[in-house]
Amino acid sequence: LLLDKYDQLNYLEKIGLPVPLFKLLTPENGKIIPHNLGYPVVLKACRYGYDGQGTFVINNAEELAQTWAKFNYPPMLLQKFVPFERELAVIAARSVTGDVAVYPIVETVQKNQVCHRVIAPANINK
The missing domain is CATH 3.30.1490.20 (ATP-grasp fold, A domain)
Known part of the structure; x- marks a missing residue:
């Protein structure tokens, strides 16, 4: 997938x-x-x-x-096309033993639909 x-x-x-x-x-x-x-x-x-x-x-x-x-x-x-204010991304990973790690949410900045910059962590409230 x-x-x-x-x-x-x-x-x-x-x-x-x-x-x-x-x-x-x-x-x-x-x-x-x-x-x-x-x-x-x-x-x-x-x-x-x-x-x-x-x-x-x-x-x-x-x-x-x-x-x-x-x-x-x-x-x-x-x-x-879905209008949006900004794009946020998060990565979560699971080990073979089942431990899960969630990394900080980041904001991606696009230029001509290509990721130009990633701001970490994203400036968002909890």
Whole structure:
């Protein structure tokens, strides 16, 4: 599930967590890309994207077609854009013995959808 963003969203939706509307774009869809997500939308590489790499905020159908074409039409995740004030992240890890460590919450600062800076700890109240 950690390797593929589309699989992640399907799983999160299946277990009842809120997720933005999404669909998988595949080469079989052809170059005309109909969807019901409105604009802007977010186009994401299903795999090998990290820290915003492979993520594009798309404002119209022409931009969507051009961006997808740049990558030669691989399967990509298309999801409804969710407006946000800032992005926070937390890492939790569990050892093989069951011990859990939760690291401080951080704020990520994006430039062109790519993580540019991480502020640790995030300036948030408890």
